[in-house]
Amino acid sequence: MMAESMNPTLRGTLLLNEPMARHTSWRVGGPADRCYKPADLADLTQFLQQLPANEQVVFVGLGSNLLVRDGGVRGTVILTSGALQQLQLEADGRVRAEAGVACNKVARFCIRHGLVNAEFLAGIPGTLGGALAMNAGAFGGETWNVVESVETLDRHGTRRTRSKAEFVIAYRHVEIPAGEWFVAAHLRLPAGDALAAEARMKALLAKRNATQPTQTANAGSTFRNPLGDYAARLIDASGLKGYCIGGACVSDKHANFVVNTGSATAAEIEMLIAHLASTVKRVHGVELIQEVHVIGEAGK
Ligand SMILES: Cc1cc2nc3c(=O)[nH]c(=O)nc-3n(C[C@H](O)[C@H](O)[C@H](O)COP(=O)(O)OP(=O)(O)OC[C@H]3O[C@@H](n4cnc5c(N)ncnc54)[C@H](O)[C@@H]3O)c2cc1C
Secondary structure, three states, X not given: OOOOOOOOOOOOEEEEEEEHHHHOOOOOOOEEEEEEEOOOXXXXXXXXXOOOOOOOEEEEOOOOOEEEOOXXXXXXXXXXXXXXXXXXXXXXXXXXXXXXXXXXXXXXXXXXXXXXXOHHHHHXXXXXXXXXXXXXXXXXXXXXXXXXXXXXXXXXXXXXXXXXXXXXXXXXXXXXXXXXXXXXXXXXXXXXXXXXXXXXXXXXXXXXXXHOOOOOEEEEEOEOOOOOOOXXXXXXXXXXXXXXEOOEEEOOOOOOEEEEOOOOXXXXXXXXXXXXXXXXXXXXXXXXXXXXXXXXXOOO
């Protein structure tokens, strides 16, 4: 257990007993014992160096792929969004973006510098760190397709630069060395027609708004798409569109989205997700794999 008072040389913000509902797009989740929002990367490095060895640590970006259970998180949550915000064009033409930068901002930055193929990031409502952890993708684009190397930080505050070749990368999945987190990425993108890229980005955003419940509290796709099929189609064909458990409902607009209609608990969302998986298995014989990550303790 960590002392509740902070080392005075640290410059970030320590929040005690912080409701994780404030940090997730589902707007649910009990309190984290401690949340730390670092002032910058050097500050985060120092924070990790002084943490007791037994302290549990979890990184959270914009919480747009994350279900935090109602009992909250024991240990320390590192909040990268609004921190780790550096974004720059390097002398060798690569883009260096820190983990807390919003994907949307990275997409627009690339276009502004005449670099193309990162347009798909514009519609992903997370941080670049979350996109690296999830290998987030949309409309044919995937995060790791544009990554050349990443910077990581480990439990002891050791920073490393790792090339893409060091990671096993799959659809919405990346194996990250235990006790290491992403703090920045170096993106390599070809130069291209910025106006055409901007038009492409706008078209992708319009398509997303037309097909997804973007104005609601949700966490995007609940399940990965099985090979050659769509999780949304399987859920819809199981008669589950609009199905609710408490305040958690399957979206009428996109059946792979679970929406908190206002009063849902994390337990209701988790129960609904389990119900979708078991019904699809029973009706279609397909084992859906969950895309959203679940952390924390059940409520009492
Ligand atoms: C409306 C909507 C639409 C969406 N559309 C898409 C889509 O088209 N494609 C898609 O792929 N996803 C989509 N998502 C899901 C989500 O936005 C992505 O998975 C996104 O990459 C998550 O980023 P985040 O910063 O919110 O991560 P979080 O939800 O905060 O974290 C997700 C996981 O990554 C880990 N993590 C976060 N930051 C780091 C870090 N710096 N280092 C190591 N691990 C870290 C967390 O511990 C957690 O396990 C959508 C979500 C919503 C709400």
